[in-house]
Amino acid sequence: MTNSKIRNNSDDLQGQIVPNNTPAIQADRILDALTALYPDATGHVVDLMEYALCDLRHLADQHVICFGSTDQRGYRTYLQEKAQ
Template identity: 95%
Template sequence: MSAPNNTPAIQAERILDALTALYPDASGHVADLMEYALCDLRHLADQHVICFGSTDQKGYRTYLQEKAQ
């Protein structure tokens, strides 16, 4: 049996790597990386007329489901 490749820990590492590459000025500070990403995700939602709050709530529910597994 192969090891899972999409566990919450792996997902966290992947997003950290991606954010570190996108925002090198943050010097790997996780809180800053998250702040920059959340700001830019709001800009993206605005450009595509998507309600960020509703999408965030859906993401939170998915997070809770994954965390419970």
């Protein structure tokens, strides 16, 4: 999925369409969200990922969803986005 926005706040970029969900931006957004969600991890990325993955598995269990299958689909999406 590609989202774009028109930037009008800079003379050199005025009217240009600039992507607003590049992999780097997505990584920054999830890091900000996880840091807010798990403040005890004090920003350690490995800990944040571990806590989030654990909680996502709990969520999958609660809704009777196969985490592994969902993870595989997410991985395929990741590969597609990374290749762009």
